[in-house]
Amino acid sequence: MRSIVTYFIKYPITGNLLMVLILLFGWFGLKNIRSTFFPETESKNISIQVVYPGSSPEEIEEGIVTKIEDNLKGLTGIERISSVSSENSGSVNVEVASNYKTDKILQDVKNSLDRISSFPSGMEPAIIYKRENLSLAISFALSGNVDLKTLKTFARDVENELRAIDGISKVSLGGFPDEEIEVSFREADLRAYQLTFAQASDAIRKTNLEITGGKVKGKKEELLIRAKSKNYYAQDLRNIVLKNTPEGKMVRLSDVATIKDQWASSDPSRTFLNKKPSVVVTVQNTINEDIFHITEKVREYLEKYNANNEVVKATIIRDGSDYLRQRIDLLVNNGLVGAILVVVFLALFLHYRLALWVAISIPICFMGMFILGSFMGMSINVISLFGMILVIGILVDDGIVIAESIYQEYEKGKDPTQAAVDGTMNVLPAVFSAILTTVVAFSLFYFIEGRLGDIFSNMAFVVICTLIFSLVEGALILPAHISHSKALKTKEPTKVERFTSNLMNWLRNTLYAPVLRFSLQNKFFTVVIFIAMFLVTLGAFKGGIIRTTFFPFVERDDLTVSITMPAGTREDITGKWIKHIEDAAWEVNKELKKKHGKDMIVKIQRNLGPTTYDASLNISLLGGEERPVASFTISNAIRKKAGAIPLAEKVSYNISSPFGRAVSVALLGLNSKELDAAKEELKEEMSKMKILKDVVDSDQQGLREIDISLKDKASQLGLRVQDILGQVRQGFFGSEVQRLQRGIDEVKVWVRYAEQDRSSMSDLENMRIRLVNGQEYFLNCNYFIVYNYLIYKCLLLIFLAKGLKYPGLN
Structure with a gap:
């Protein structure tokens, strides 16, 4: 090893060439490395x-x-x-x-x-x-003084245009339900025209179609036989013939039913941005796409879009690259601060040229790491950036040790070349051992299994590769630079150098030397002191003086509020309460603005869905650097202002975290009743803990039910459960007749009762059950009764209705 070090020192062009190659290939490697929020796995x-x-x-x-x-x-x-x-x-x-x-x-x-x-x-x-594994790149909302249908049309155009941009593949829309065509009948009209749901469905299915009937093979050409009678909009289905009357009159669909294009009644999804109806466009990046490239292209597109559109405007909700960019800025700042500190302190105690060469080692080591990273599929993400921030201090320490050793040998009177060789070889084993120890420690992260192992191995790769190049740079490049630097030239020390030298000598002789002598003379006492300090530290952990956490709380710029009402609650009631919380949030913002002179809340996204009894708010706050109020303080203020939500099963005010909730407990079991009991007991005990808030569970309560069962003699009329429930399902849930393709939207055609005929228990009880022989019976027939165990003609069904009403709700 000594001969290699000597060669690089004697022929500095070799070290310079190696440095240039590392910087050059490292730059190209950096350009080929993608940027993502989390590591690619x-x-x-x-x-x-x-x-x-x-x-x-x-x-x-x-x-x-x-x-x-x-x-x-x-x-x-x-x-x-x-x-x-x-x-x-x-x-x-x-x-x-x-x-x-x-x-x-x-x-x-x-x-x-x-x-x-x-x-x-x-x-x-x-x-x-x-x-x-998709990560959010950027999301924005389209809003304007237009209806939701028009907003969706604008959003579809935006979606197609974004997908045409190179490097963007994952674009999705949200904030609106699916579209459907509803063909709705009144019970009275069905009876008047003697029609059934099955007949109407069959007529639509057999009429609204596009079918090929073969070919006519002529002498000169072939002609395709086709029937093109398929329509895609409600108004075009009006003339479908359902039946002919004995008088020869055709009964068309529009004579009996109401046909309309509408939003799916089973999907309540809606989004509002700052109280305006909106459609949210979300752009995600895959593991093969660069988040900075995506956000830059989307921002350029939105700038042009807003300039060219007056009716609909785009507002950015969240930019996933902001947090990553902040970490990069932190890395750059730390690197600059580290370099400045190295230059200043080494200049004070050794020579400023030594300091400059040590500082230059930082970018050389990182560029070397980027070379390996480009071949290993590395990405720039929050974890790899954390590894780079972590390793900066180690890089500086190694360079300082080698530079100081060379300078010390030079002060002994050796020529610069020999001083560089001897100084490097004196500390190289120690530096190598220190680096090897750190490499071994970080290599243990590769043995962690699962998602956590994938995350930490990314950080370990950065640290290990950077340390490898720091060893190369410290052993070969740095000594060559120092040996041929003017730092190793005899000159008269300046006043600053004399002052710092005298200060170091005073500290060494007055403070350090006496303590060292005392420690060597009283070895047992010295060991006991350090053991006692260790025990005190353990006691601080056990006593709660020093608190521990797996991941520290990081101040965020967004809040999430979610509510879950009892299953079956109508969307207008759920929407009323989530809007109540939104109003409370804006009131809190007004109060904070009076106190601090600026808005603390930038925007609020209100979401309804995915069920009629679920809703949420995404509250975007002013950036943490500009905001004088902590996010949890704002969250607590909104909670207090909104007050209790009557009948709500779950209400939570969360500060977003990439690592999930603070406490999460899973209950496993085969008996659902026992699980429910355990869940309630656990929630009750956890709710008593003052350090916990928003104790909720993920158990989804189903809708309240109406159970229908046949009486024993129903079979005399030829009825079975399937016959009864089949007709009930057609009327109340609906029968899916067709699926029509409108562009990229799949539109279902439903046949069912009109809403006014399926909105109450009386509608269900007054429904007619139609037999194959044409006879009709009320579902809840009261013409005959059970008396003395004699079952008469029309008592068909029993309804078991339990708790059909919510207190205080219509």
Whole structure:
């Protein structure tokens, strides 16, 4: 090793060439490294989405989800399976073990589901896919004095234009429900025209279609036979013929039903930005896309868009690159501060030229790390930036040790070349050991499994690679620069140098030397002192004087408020209460503005959905550097101003965190009643803890039910449960007749009762059940009664209605 060091010192052009190559290739490597918020990792999650329209959570659980889980239990490579069953749909999440490939397990999961043949007949095909690791790049809202339909049209145009930009692939829209065509009937009209839902559905299905009938093969050309009678809008379905009367009159769909294009009644999704109806456009970046490139292109696009549009304006809600840019600025500032401190203090005690060469080692080491990073698929993210901030101090320390050793050898009277060789070799083993120890310590992060291991291994890679190049730079490049620097030239010391030299000598002789002598003469006492200090430190941890946390609280610039009302609550009631909280937030902002002279709340995004009883607020605050009030103080003020929300099952005021909630407890069990009891007991105990707030659970309560069962003699009329519930479902839930493709939107055509005929218990009781022979019976028939165990003609059904009304709600 000594010969290599000597060669680089004697021939400095070699070291300079190596430095230039590292800086040059490091620059190109940096240009090829993508920027993301979190480290790029392979997705270890497989998602299974199932839709069974009109089903209850119990039906989803028993008929679909349980069967999927049972078939997946025997597969190797699966770490954990979790599922959620809700109204009309269910989802199963499969977590893949860390040492298995997700794509292989995905194929095994698909094969397992293909073997299930007992899914309910009305279930839509299951959607199975590997969930991508996507990060938010930027989101913005489109709003203006137009209706929601027009806003959606503008948003679709924006979506298409953004996707045409190179480097942007994931663009999604939110804030509006799906579109549908509703064909609604009144019960009186069905009776008047002697029609059934099945007849109407069949007529639409057989008339509104596009079908090929073959070809006519002529001598000169072939002619395609086609029927193009498929329409895509409600007004074009009006003339469909349902039946002909004995008098020869055609009964058209418009004679009996109301046909209209509308937003899906089952989807209450709405978004408001600062109380204005809005459509949210979200742009995400994949692991192969650069977040800075995306946000820059989107901002350029929005600037032009707002300049060219007067009706609809775009407002940026959140920029995912801001936090990353702040970390980069912090890194640059730390690097500059570190370099300045090195230059100043080394200049005071040694020579300013030594300090400059030590400071230059920082960018050289980082550029070397970027060379390796570009080959290993590294990305610039908050974790890798943290590793770079962490390693700066180590880089400076190693350079200072080597530079000081060389300077010390020079002061002994050696020539610059020999001083550089001897000074480097004197401390190189110690520097190598220190770097090796740090490398070994950080390499342990590679043995952590799961998502946490993926995150910390990214930081370890940065630290290890930077330290490797710091060893190369410190052993080969730095000594060559110092040996040929004017720092190793004899000259008269300046007044500042004499002062600092005298100060160091005084500190060494007056303070350090006596303490060192005392420690060497009283070894036992010295050891006891340090053991006592260690025990005191442990006591501070145990006594709570020094508090611990896995991840420290980081002041954020956004708040989230979410409420969940009792299942079945109408969207207008839920919307009323979330708007009440929004009004309270703006009132808090007014009070804070009076006190501090500026707005603390910049914008509020109000979201309704995904169910009629769920809603949330995303509150964007003034930047932390400009905001004199802490985010949790604003959150508590809004909570106090809004007060209690009557009947709400869950209300939470959260400060966003990438690491989830402060406390999260999972309860596992096979008996749902026992789980519910344990959940309530745990919530009650946790609510008593003053340090906790917003104790909520993720258990979704289903809608209240009306149970329908047949009486024993109903079979005399030829009725079965399927006959009864089939007609009830057609009228109240609806029958999906068709799916029409309008551009990229899939529009469902529904046939059902008009809303005024399916909004109360009396509507259900007065519904007519139609038999195959044409006879009709009220669902709740009171013409005959059960008396003395004699069952007469028309007592068909029993209704078991439990708690159908909420106190205080209409």
